[in-house]
Amino acid sequence: MSRKLLPALAASAVLALGAAACGGSDDNADASGDGVSGTIAGAGSSAQQAAQEAWKANFESANSGATVSYDPIGSGGGRDQFIAGGATAFAGSDSPFDSDELPKATQRCQSGGGDLAQIPVYVSPIAIVYNLSGVDDLQLSPDVTAKIFKGEITKWNDPAVAADNPGADLPDTDITPVHRSDESGTTANFTDYLHEAAPSVWTDDPDSNWPLKGGEAGAQTSGMVQAVKAGDGTIGYADASQAQDLGIAKVKVGNTYVAPSADGAAADLEASKKDPSLSKGSTVFAYTVDRTSTDPSTYPVLLVSYLMGCTKYDSADTTNTVKAYFDYVISSDGQQAAAQNAGSAPLPPGVTKEDQTAVDAIGS
Amino acid sequence: MEAHAETTSQAGQLLASASGGRRRPGDRIFSNATVSAAVTVLAILGGVALFLIIKSAPAVTASSVDLPEGKSLVDYIAPLAFGTVLAAVVAVIIAVPLAVAVALFISHIAPRRLANTLAYIVDLLAAIPSIVYGLWGIFVLGPAMVPILDWLVDKLGFIPFFEGPASVTGRTMLTAGLVLAVMILPIISAVAREVFAQTPRKNEEAALALGATRWEMIRMVVLPFGRSAVISGSMLGLGRALGETMAVTIILSVSGIVSFDLVSQSNPTPIAANIALKFPEASGIDVNALIASGLVLFGITLVVNMIARLVISRSNLQ
Numbered sequence: 001m002s003r004k005l006l007p008a009l010a011a012s013a014v015l016a017l018g019a020a021a022c023g024g025s026d027d028n029a030d031a032s033g034d035g036v037s038g039t040i041a042g043a044g045s046s047a048q049q050a051a052q053e054a055w056k057a058n059f060e061s062a063n064s065g066a067t068v069s070y071d072p073i074g075s076g077g078g079r080d081q082f083i084a085g086g087a088t089a090f091a092g093s094d095s096p097f098d099s100d101e102l103p104k105a106t107q108r109c110q111s112g113g114g115d116l117a118q119i120p121v122y123v124s125p126i127a128i129v130y131n132l133s134g135v136d137d138l139q140l141s142p143d144v145t146a147k148i149f150k151g152e153i154t155k156w157n158d159p160a161v162a163a164d165n166p167g168a169d170l171p172d173t174d175i176t177p178v179h180r181s182d183e184s185g186t187t188a189n190f191t192d193y194l195h196e197a198a199p200s201v202w203t204d205d206p207d208s209n210w211p212l213k214g215g216e217a218g219a220q221t222s223g224m225v226q227a228v229k230a231g232d233g234t235i236g237y238a239d240a241s242q243a244q245d246l247g248i249a250k251v252k253v254g255n256t257y258v259a260p261s262a263d264g265a266a267a268d269l270e271a272s273k274k275d276p277s278l279s280k281g282s283t284v285f286a287y288t289v290d291r292t293s294t295d296p297s298t299y300p301v302l303l304v305s306y307l308m309g310c311t312k313y314d315s316a317d318t319t320n321t322v323k324a325y326f327d328y329v330i331s332s333d334g335q336q337a338a339a340q341n342a343g344s345a346p347l348p349p350g351v352t353k354e355d356q357t358a359v360d361a362i363g364s
Numbered sequence: 365m366e367a368h369a370e371t372t373s374q375a376g377q378l379l380a381s382a383s384g385g386r387r388r389p390g391d392r393i394f395s396n397a398t399v400s401a402a403v404t405v406l407a408i409l410g411g412v413a414l415f416l417i418i419k420s421a422p423a424v425t426a427s428s429v430d431l432p433e434g435k436s437l438v439d440y441i442a443p444l445a446f447g448t449v450l451a452a453v454v455a456v457i458i459a460v461p462l463a464v465a466v467a468l469f470i471s472h473i474a475p476r477r478l479a480n481t482l483a484y485i486v487d488l489l490a491a492i493p494s495i496v497y498g499l500w501g502i503f504v505l506g507p508a509m510v511p512i513l514d515w516l517v518d519k520l521g522f523i524p525f526f527e528g529p530a531s532v533t534g535r536t537m538l539t540a541g542l543v544l545a546v547m548i549l550p551i552i553s554a555v556a557r558e559v560f561a562q563t564p565r566k567n568e569e570a571a572l573a574l575g576a577t578r579w580e581m582i583r584m585v586v587l588p589f590g591r592s593a594v595i596s597g598s599m600l601g602l603g604r605a606l607g608e609t610m611a612v613t614i615i616l617s618v619s620g621i622v623s624f625d626l627v628s629q630s631n632p633t634p635i636a637a638n639i640a641l642k643f644p645e646a647s648g649i650d651v652n653a654l655i656a657s658g659l660v661l662f663g664i665t666l667v668v669n670m671i672a673r674l675v676i677s678r679s680n681l682q
Contacts, residue, residue, distance in 0.1 A: 046644065046645065072644075073647075074644060075645070076646075076647040076648070077647035080647045174529070176532050176629060181617070181619070181633075181641050182641040182642065182645065183641075183645035183646065184645070208645065209433075209642075210619075213619055213620060213621050213630075214619050214621050214629075216533060216535070216617045216629040217617045217618055217619050219613055219614060219640075219641055223614065226502055227533050227535060227617065230506060230507055230533040230534065231531070234533065
């Protein structure tokens with residue numbers, strides 16, 4: 001037995017070594033003449049994941065020598081990895097660098113001889129979704145929304161809800177607000193909306209973890225949608241592209257009620273002001289999303305996500321690839337691909353123009 | 365004739381050398397292989413424990429301001445540990461009577477052929493991936509539970525466990541406990557079944573001869589004989605329910621509170637579900653805090669499994 005076993009073991013060891021040797025030689029990127037070449041790695045927001053997949057696929061097929069990877073580890077993790085430097089060339093994040101992180105991120109880029117670039121690239125309307133039999137058109141003002149999610153309004157036929165819905169036949173059903181049980185940029189933007197638009201009711205700070213204890217919760221967008229679908233009288237919030245079979249509430253903007261739309265979200269970002277303390281020069285943009293807009297062409301419940309990179313890296317290949325990738329992402333082709341794959345809203349023209357100046361600064 | 369004698373003497377020499385200290389290479393390799401396999405298992409267990417301890421150390425020393433929810437590590441993990449234990453205990457309370465009944469049916473009531481088929485099917489329950497149980501729980505069992513939850517709150521609302529208000533989605537601790545019960549049923553019934561079947565035939569026949577009915581015979585002979593098997597099987601099931609992640613994460617509407625209410629929309633978060641939910645977006649010290657909660661879960665399951673082994677070994681001695 002042992003005499004037969006030994007040669008067999010030896011043979012399989014040789015085979016394994018051979019296989020390992022073969023596996024090591026398949027990733028040398030050869031410049032094919034057209035487009036840029038190089039490998040860049042990014043990490044961050046999982047909200048951007050679907051869009052990043054579309055961008056990566058289209059970008060790599062147009063530039064056969066280029067490889068882009070994106071690790072959806074979460075916005076905070078992406079920003080941390082970018083600051084730490086190393087292999088992470090760019091980050092995706094649902095919020096811009098804060099006042100603590102901004103100097104560190106700038107320093108990371110300056111150590112390579114460049115500057116920090118931070119541009120909004122992904123805009124997505126968030127729908128307030130509900131399931132209430134007999135009510136097809138629900139309208140909500142910010143205060144009523146905040147009171148519902150805080151548990152201060154518990155019945156659908158509450159006078160405050162009725163005041164937003166004149167003529168609607170509201171049933172005597174309990175309201176079950178649903179929130180996300182995982183950490184999420186959608187929650188961060190939704191609580192930011194409640195905090196800004198209903199400051200007297202929603203006193204908690206914006207948070208990517210739902211700040212209140214108790215209540216119905218669902219894991220990730222699919223869990224949220226399933227929970228809202230499963231019960232009668234439920235209300236939640238989700239990416240508008242994921243809200244298909246559910247009731248979608250109209251949100252009070254000024255004196256009218258507005259349904260979520262890509263155009264409305266883009267218009268709201270266009271109307272938003274930059275945060276002067278977190279924006280810098282012509283390459284670092286941080287927007288304070290306008291949650292209290294009164295213009296009925298805007299929809300203020302939206303998620304804005306950023307790309308962060310440097311204007312110069314140690315390797316020229318990396319610099320050129322990042323520049324070309326960012327350039328593609330903000331192009332109308334790139335924004336269209338994201339809209340198709342992730343249901344996002346194409347960037348408004350004014351924001352695209354500013355983004356372009358930042359991208360042009362890369363490598364120059 | 366001559367050749368035969370030579371072979372015999374060679375065999376004798378080999379035997380002598382084997383017993384006399386110099387061992388043959390085959391024996392040495394075999395012995396080394398088994399020893400290294402055993403050491404590897406210990407090293408993996410020790411390595412996991414070491415990883416948990418090292419990685420959770422920063423969270424232990426960090427000030428509460430930096431930790432998730434701005435609470436001290438104990439205040440952060442205690443409600444999670446409560447959720448873990450509550451879900452597992454609910455599952456065991458539901459699963460044990462069911463598993464014992466199934467085991468008795470297979471070992472003593474059902475005809476041989478039916479018993480074999482049923483035993484096979486019960487074992488098959490253990491082979492279903494937990495994510496499938498989770499999907500079944502959220503799409504089928506949850507909605508089906510809604511009227512039952514309403515009824516419980518209506519009729520038994522005076523018991524704190526059914527205080528309500530009833531969840532409208534059915535994603536409650538009771539639903540999660542039911543799914544966990546189905547998942548741990550196979551291990552409890554398998555352990556119980558094996559021991560019930562070993563009840564001494566003479567004792568059973570003696571009980572019947574004294575005029576006991578079949579139920580009395582089972583109550584007086586089989587159940588006392590199998591009691592420690594039921595206990596140890598339940599502990600193994602409890603161990604599995606404590607660590608179950610995917611099904612609970614999908615089914616349960618978690619919100620990190622401490623509550624014994626099994627039928628409402630607000631439920632405690634078990635440790636494993638909390639890690640699954642928060643880890644993907646966590647960074648920095650939050651990761652260490654999550655790993656620290658994992659260390660607590662590791663400790664709880666270790667203790668439960670050690671108790672189970674202790675009960676089993678003591679019953680073997682008897």
